[in-house]
Amino acid sequence: MKRVAIVGFGIAGSAAARLAPEGCTVVVFDAGILRCSSRVATGLVNPIVLKRRRAVWRAKEALEAAHRMYPAEFCSTEPIYEVLQTAAEVNDWGALQDHPALGEFLGELVDAPEYVRGLKLGMVRGSFRLRIAAYLDWASQHFEFSKDPVVQLRQLDSGAWLINESQEFDSVVLCEGYQARWAEHFWGDLGFARTWGQGLRIQSTADSSLMLHRKHFLVPEGEGIQHLGSTYSWGIEHGDLDPPKADEGHTQELLKSAKSWFEGEIQVLDAWTGIRPTTKDRRPRWGWHPELKGLGLLNGLGSRGTLHAPLLATELWNSAKF
Ligand SMILES: Cc1cc2nc3c(=O)[nH]c(=O)nc-3n(C[C@H](O)[C@H](O)[C@H](O)COP(=O)(O)OP(=O)(O)OC[C@H]3O[C@@H](n4cnc5c(N)ncnc54)[C@H](O)[C@@H]3O)c2cc1C
Numbered sequence: 001m002k003r004v005a006i007v008g009f010g011i012a013g014s015a016a017a018r019l020a021p022e023g024c025t026v027v028v029f030d031a032g033i034l035r036c037s038s039r040v041a042t043g044l045v046n047p048i049v050l051k052r053r054r055a056v057w058r059a060k061e062a063l064e065a066a067h068r069m070y071p072a073e074f075c076s077t078e079p080i081y082e083v084l085q086t087a088a089e090v091n092d093w094g095a096l097q098d099h100p101a102l103g104e105f106l107g108e109l110v111d112a113p114e115y116v117r118g119l120k121l122g123m124v125r126g127s128f129r130l131r132i133a134a135y136l137d138w139a140s141q142h143f144e145f146s147k148d149p150v151v152q153l154r155q156l157d158s159g160a161w162l163i164n165e166s167q168e169f170d171s172v173v174l175c176e177g178y179q180a181r182w183a184e185h186f187w188g189d190l191g192f193a194r195t196w197g198q199g200l201r202i203q204s205t206a207d208s209s210l211m212l213h214r215k216h217f218l219v220p221e222g223e224g225i226q227h228l229g230s231t232y233s234w235g236i237e238h239g240d241l242d243p244p245k246a247d248e249g250h251t252q253e254l255l256k257s258a259k260s261w262f263e264g265e266i267q268v269l270d271a272w273t274g275i276r277p278t279t280k281d282r283r284p285r286w287g288w289h290p291e292l293k294g295l296g297l298l299n300g301l302g303s304r305g306t307l308h309a310p311l312l313a314t315e316l317w318n319s320a321k322f
Pocket residue numbers: 007008009010011012013029030031032033034035036037038039040041042043044045148149150151175176177178179180181196197198199229230231273274275276277298299300301302303304305306307
């Protein structure tokens with residue numbers, strides 16, 4: 001029986017733990033939820049970069065893996081809809097349905113509801129929302145879980161890995177998110193360019209039951225409460241910081257954006273922030289250390305953690321040699 005340690009239990013660590021090969025004993029280390037970006041994420045599994053009207057990197061296979069991995073009870077049955085305000089936008093949506101990479105995700109056009117200032121809504125085919133905190137709570141119950149931070153990690157002469165000078169493992173997979181302390185220690189510069197984002201919990205007079213996007217997302221939480229987000233900002237130099245405090249400028253940016261297409265009064269109830277493990281080339285970092293046997297990595301998921309984690313965790317384990 002191989003002993004595997006997963007360091008970090010956000011969306012990356014949960015995928016790596018759940019997809020570990022049969023016959024492995026998995027132990028998860030997660031220092032706590034305060035710095036866990038997955039728990040503040042909206043949880044949208046979206047194969048399109050809506051602002052640029054292009055498909056996300058490896059969208060089709062990632063979406064298939066995501067549909068296979070997430071239990072239906074944590075997934076919305078409704079897809080995302082893009083708000084199209086002008087005739088030109090509606091025409092473009094129709095024309096792009098023939099695009100080789102993007103077309104398969106551009107679904108039907110439906111009428112915009114009365115609380116939306118727009119002509120039509122374009123459905124994003126295959127998209128859904130993962131109720132990510134509930135999913136992580138559920139997934140965590142299946143593994144031995146340590147709330148200790150990993151503060152010491154070294155390889156013994158035997159090849160085994162020693163965590164916090166007390167527990168030995170055949171393999172360690174680093175899923176630390178933006179903090180990436182051990183990933184950067186063993187791999188060196190991984191090309192992170194971390195970004196932070198802010199979301200709002202709002203109450204509005206409009207009856208919004210759809211997940212809508214125009215520049216930002218408006219996602220229903222039930223009983224007139226909606227989730228509005230998220231902003232995107234550079235300027236996080238190190239991985240060892242707490243997320244910045246909610247910022248009035250970001251609140252105003254979100255409200256301005258929503259008011260450009262959303263009818264009705266909006267009352268802000270709450271604001272929160274998180275840090276994304278983004279990279280300069282916008283590509284994830286996953287695989288096994290070229291020299292240190294048994295040391296794996298799944299990080300750099302940027303703003304698409306829910307979409308890419310299942311596919312990349314599958315590939316990580318398919319290429320494992322131990
Ligand atoms: C406001 C906002 C909205 C977002 N919305 C979406 C969205 O709708 N859809 C989407 O796909 N993505 C979204 N994202 C991006 C998403 O949050 C990330 O892609 C994803 O959370 C990254 O997951 P992760 O598992 O790599 O990191 P994390 O979720 O940050 O998990 C890493 C975990 O590792 C633990 N850890 C780190 N170091 C150690 C250590 N030494 N010892 C023990 N534990 C450690 C941390 O405590 C943490 O719990 C959003 C991000 C933000 C900020």
